[in-house]
Amino acid sequence: MSVKVVSIKAFGSPDELCVTTVEPPEPGAEQVLIAVEACGVGLVDVLFRKGLFPGLSPVGFVPGVEVAGRVVAGAGEWIGKRVFAKVESGGYAEQLIANVTSITEIPAALSSEAAVALGINALVAHFSLLHGHCGNEKEVLVRGAGGGIGTITAQLAKISGAKVTASTSSPEKRSMLSALGVLQFDDGAREYDLIIDPVAGNELSSFFTRLKANGRYVVNGVAGGFPLPDFAMPLVSSFRKSLAISFLSLNSITDSQLTTALTDIFMLAVEGRITSVIDSVYPLAEAARAHERLESGKVFGKVVLKV
Structure with a gap:
């Protein structure tokens, strides 16, 4: 057969x-x-x-x-x-x-459909937030918040106690994000403790200036394309702020860590704490x-x- x-x-x-x-x-x-x-x-x-x-x-x-x-x-x-x-x-x-x-x-x-809708996206979100030291009262910006990674990142960050702000250019997506509990949207001026970025692209470096002192920036995707070759130059000019940028790939995480995290994520969905x-x-x-x-x-x- x-x-x-x-x-x-x-x-x-x-x-x-x-x-x-x-x-x-x-x-x-x-x-x-x-x-x-x-x-x-x-x-x-x-x-x-x-x-x-x-x-x-x-x-x-x-x-x-x-x-x-x-x-x-x-x-x-x-x-x-x-x-x-x-x-x-x-x-x-x-x-x-x-x-x-x-x-x-x-x-x-x-359902199986719900499981794959979480799956890798939720794992990327979970470990990105860990990587960025997300926690209670932290100001967190999620770029591309309407995408597969963004929607679950916003929810998991909110559960951790962070103050979550979403970045999206679509009024329709803003409305749908609000239904998920995201009540703040980026105004282009606010500074953050942590920025989670599944978009990257040419605009990546412009977001570095949006970090507070000791802020962290985690890139976990390239939905907007690869950044420009000199994308890190604004970090050098912000030397005194002690900023940190990192890149997150699930390939750097063990299978046992992934399985443990996903089991917990599935339970959050079953309990209705995430969608x-x-x-x-x-x-x-x-x-x-x-x-x-x-x-x-x-x-x-x-x-x-x-x-």
Whole structure:
């Protein structure tokens, strides 16, 4: 029996994504076979599709780095359980192999779509806030607050006791962020203890001047493109403020730390303390439409593929 996947025919537009079939994968030792129910669609998938990762072969490559589904084979103690898996690629598929070290059980009260809408975005948000020493009474600015990372960052920062301000240019997104409990929006003048930035782009350095003394700036994405080569120069001119900038990648964090954090995040969602924000859901066969939606600039939350 063959398995449907969405693969890349050639680097380029969303039209280069196509549905094909492959032989069913077989799990090895300390692995599981997951019958995928939902897959997250993120910027990394767009970068894969455009060929912006060196050494990546387009022919037959299957994007997708986070899935949720039920374990149907492999490590015995996991069979029958519904799990979230963080993988290197291959998520746009009906079935997927994952290492047991990279899976997290999903609570019964949380849908697979909600799990992937949290997933990697929530992990990036959680560890970015830790990295930035977020805490009670800290003034925190979230750039790109309407995106997948931004919506959950704002919520987690608020839970930590921080005073959260959102940066977004869309009145519609402001309204939706207000519904999530974000009541302050950036006025272009206020200074902050911490800025979380999943956008980067040419405007990154202009936000350095918005940090208070001993402020921290954490870049965890490049939704707005890569910054200019001399982006750090304003930090030098602000030497006396003892500012700190850092970059956050989940690759620097152990699987056990990721699993522990995600288990806690899932429970926050079950308890109603955070909301899993889903922008839109598309069938697996319509992955191209999902990519078009993601690149439209209108997304609020996470784009999800339903399998």
